[in-house]
Structure formats: C-alpha cells, structure tokens
Amino acid sequence: MSQKIEVPVNVYIRQEKDYLIRCYKDTLFKCEGEEEPDYDIWSNGRSCDCERAQFFFKIDEDASDDFGCGEEYFRIRITNLDGGIVYDEWEEK
Numbered sequence: 001m002s003q004k005i006e007v008p009v010n011v012y013i014r015q016e017k018d019y020l021i022r023c024y025k026d027t028l029f030k031c032e033g034e035e036e037p038d039y040d041i042w043s044n045g046r047s048c049d050c051e052r053a054q055f056f057f058k059i060d061e062d063a064s065d066d067f068g069c070g071e072e073y074f075r076i077r078i079t080n081l082d083g084g085i086v087y088d089e090w091e092e093k
Helices: 040-045 049-058
Strands: 004-015 021-031 074-080 085-088
Touching: 004 049, 021 049, 049 074
Parallel strands: none
Antiparallel strands: 004 021, 004 074, 074 085
C-alpha cells in the first residue's frame, strides 16, 4: 500500500468580475511515486462558486459572500511552493 504524502500548495482564487486574486494556503496529498498531488478536491469538490466564495471571502471579512451555485464567478490556479503550476483554470472562458 502506498503512503500518502502531504504537499503544501498555494491556491490562487480569482474573482472573474474584477480579476481580484486572493491566495489560500492548502495541503493536498499525493501517493508515493506520483509526481503531482491530487487536486480533485478543487476541480470537482470545490468547483462551485458557493464553495469557492467561502475561501475567497475568508480572507476579507468585510466582503459579501452572496454567491449562488454555479461556475462563473471564480477561477483557480494551484501552484506548488516553488511557483510551478499544478492546476489552472485561469485560461478557461
């Protein structure tokens, strides 16, 4: 059985209406022998605007978090601590 390895990452969450970007520190996991961590939690589990708004606005307590379900208000880019891109939605339209 392969061992899970913690991989610290930066999750950059971009608000599409004004391109404001916030950084959220997270830890993803990869199995021993894999090159990249599993980013599925962000591409599927936290892909909805209502989920991403919670992370985006956690950083700014004065901001509104009135976002319904959908996938139009926020895009993410995940990088390793060296800045290498692990997952990227910023080029999607």
